[in-house]
Amino acid sequence: MTEVLLAVGTEKGLFLGRSRDRLTWEFSGPHFPMNAIYSVSIDRRDGRTRVLAGADSSHWGPSIWRSDDLGANWYEPPRPAIRFPESTGASLTRVWQLQPAGAEAPGVVYAGTEPAALFRSTDGGETFALVEPLWNHPQRPQWGAGYGGQGLHTVLTDPRDPQRLLVAVSSGGVYRSKDGGDSWQPSNTGLRAEFLPEESQYPEFGQCVHKIAPDPVHPDRLYLQNHGGVYRSDDWGASWRSIVDGLPAEFGFAVAAHPRRADTAYLFPLGGADDRIPPGRRCRVFRTTDAGTSWQQLAHGLPGEDHYGIVLRDALRTDDADPAGIYFGNRTGDVYGSRDEGESWSLLVSHLPDVLCVRAAVVA
Numbered sequence: 001m002t003e004v005l006l007a008v009g010t011e012k013g014l015f016l017g018r019s020r021d022r023l024t025w026e027f028s029g030p031h032f033p034m035n036a037i038y039s040v041s042i043d044r045r046d047g048r049t050r051v052l053a054g055a056d057s058s059h060w061g062p063s064i065w066r067s068d069d070l071g072a073n074w075y076e077p078p079r080p081a082i083r084f085p086e087s088t089g090a091s092l093t094r095v096w097q098l099q100p101a102g103a104e105a106p107g108v109v110y111a112g113t114e115p116a117a118l119f120r121s122t123d124g125g126e127t128f129a130l131v132e133p134l135w136n137h138p139q140r141p142q143w144g145a146g147y148g149g150q151g152l153h154t155v156l157t158d159p160r161d162p163q164r165l166l167v168a169v170s171s172g173g174v175y176r177s178k179d180g181g182d183s184w185q186p187s188n189t190g191l192r193a194e195f196l197p198e199e200s201q202y203p204e205f206g207q208c209v210h211k212i213a214p215d216p217v218h219p220d221r222l223y224l225q226n227h228g229g230v231y232r233s234d235d236w237g238a239s240w241r242s243i244v245d246g247l248p249a250e251f252g253f254a255v256a257a258h259p260r261r262a263d264t265a266y267l268f269p270l271g272g273a274d275d276r277i278p279p280g281r282r283c284r285v286f287r288t289t290d291a292g293t294s295w296q297q298l299a300h301g302l303p304g305e306d307h308y309g310i311v312l313r314d315a316l317r318t319d320d321a322d323p324a325g326i327y328f329g330n331r332t333g334d335v336y337g338s339r340d341e342g343e344s345w346s347l348l349v350s351h352l353p354d355v356l357c358v359r360a361a362v363v364a
Contacts, residue, residue: 003364004319005070006337007051008329009037012353014053016071018363022325022339025348031071034058039314041098042361043124045106049363052109052125054095062094064111066125070363082111082119082128088135090115096151097314098125105162112152116143116169118181131181134167139186139205146170146208146227153313154212158236160219166237171208171227174237190240194228195273210253211313212237217262221291225255225267225313232292243292248279254316258341259324263291266298266318266326266342268311276310283307285316285328287342301345302336309334314357321362329355 006017006025013030014037032055039054048068056062064081065074084090097112111119111128117135119128134140143150151170158164163180166187173188186205193200193207208227215221224231224240229250231240244250249269258264267286270276278284283302286295309330319325326342329335333352338345 002321002362004321004325005042005049005051005361005363006319006327006335006348007040007042007053007357007359008335008349008352008355009040009053009314009357010329010333010353010355011036013037014040014055014071015349015352016051017335017348018070022321022337023346027349028071031074032057032065036094036356038356039095039098039111040357040359041100041109041125042359042363043100043109044361044363045100045103046124049361050124052098054098054111056094062092064095064098064125064128077126081121081126082113084117085130088130090117093149094151096153097155099155099157100125101157101162102159104159105157108162110155110157110165112155112167114149114151116140116150116152116172118152118155118167120181133182134175134177134184137175137184140172142206143169143172144206144208154209156212156214156222158219164236166212166222168209168212168224170210171206173205173207174209174212174224175205176237187237188240189238190242191224191226191231192229211255213255213257213265215257215262215265215291216260221263223255223257223265223292225252227251227273230255230267230292243288246295247286248284251276252311253313254311254328256316256318256326259318259320260322261289261324264289265292266316267295268316268328270310277308278310281306281308283309283330283336285326285342285345298338298342298345300343301338308332312356315355317358317360319360319362325360327358327360329358331355
C-alpha cells in the first residue's frame with residue numbers, strides 16, 4: 001500500500017495529513033501556528049522527501065522552513081532564505097510559490113514572491129537568489145496588483161529543456177524565458193483583461209492570470225484560469241484560446257491537471273469577480289477529458305445547496321497515485337478529497353482556518 005502526504009496551508013498554520021487508503025487520514029498540526037502558509041512543496045528528488053513551507057508571521061515576517069522527515073522536525077536557516085538585494089529597494093512580503101524543477105535540474109527550486117519576483121535555489125531550497133533579468137524587465141514597473149497583492153504565483157519548467165521557464169503574475173500576465181531566465185518576453189496573445197476598457201482588453205501584458213497547469217503528456221499544452229476566462233495553449237504559452245464553453249462561469253482561481261492522463265484538467269468555478277462564491281451556491285468541481293472541448297460536473301459527495309466556500313488559486317491539486325487523488329480546500333476550512341479522479345468525494349477534515357494552498361504526493 002502506498003502512503004500519501006497531504007499538506008494543507010492555512011491562514012493560521014500548516015496541517016499535514018497521511019493516509020494509506022485515502023479514506024482515513026491522520027492529521028498533525030498546526031505546524032507554525034498563527035503563520036499564514038501561502039506556499040508548500042513536496043520535493044521527492046535526490047532519494048529523499050523534502051517539504052518546504054513558506055510561512056508568513058505577522059510578527060517575525062516571512063520565512064521558508066524545510067523538513068526532511070515529513071514534518072516531524074523543521075529547520076529554518078539562520079539567515080533568511082529569500083532576501084531582495086539591497087539595491088532593489090524592495091523587501092519580501094510573502095512567498096506565493098515554491099516549485100521544484102524537474103529531474104532535468106536536480107537541486108533547483110524556484111520561488112515566486114510578493115512583490116512579484118522570481119528566485120532560484122540550486123541547493124534544494126536552502127538558499128535562493130533573485131532572477132534579476134525578470135526583476136529588471138522594463139515592463140515590471142507597470143504591472144498591477146491583484147486583489148490579494150502583486151504575486152508571482154505560477155512557475156513552470158519545461159521537462160524537455162531546463163532552460164525554458166514560464167511564470168504568471170497577478171497582475172502582470174504570463175512571461176516566458178528560453179535561456180534559463182537571462183531574458184523574458186510577455187506571452188499573453190489571446191488572453192483578455194476584462195477589467196480594462198473594451199478597446200484595450202487584449203494588451204501585450206497586464207492580464208490578471210490566476211493559475212496555470214501543464215498537461216502531463218503534451219508538454220506544449222497548458223491550462224489557464226484567468227480573471228474572467230478559461231484558456232488553453234498548445235504552443236507552451238505563445239498563444240491562448242478560450243475553452244470556457246460548458247462551464248457555469250468563467251471566473252475562478254484554481255486549475256489542476258491530471259498527473260498522467262492527457263487532456264484532463266480540473267476547475268472550481270466561481271460566479272464572477274463581483275460574485276466570488278460557487279455558481280448556484282453549489283460546491284462543484286468541473287473536469288475536462290478532451291482538453292476543454294467539454295466539461296463534466298463532479299459533485300457526488302460534495303455539499304449541495306447553500307454552499308459559500310471558495311477555492312483559492314493553489315488550493316486544488318492532485319496526487320500522483322493510481323488512480324489519481326484530487327484534493328481541494330476552501331475558505332471555510334473544509335478539505336475534500338477524491339481517490340477515484342473526481343468521481344466521488346469525501347470530507348477529509350473540517351473547521352480549519354481559511355485554506356490557502358494544498359499539495360499531495362505519494363511518499364512511501
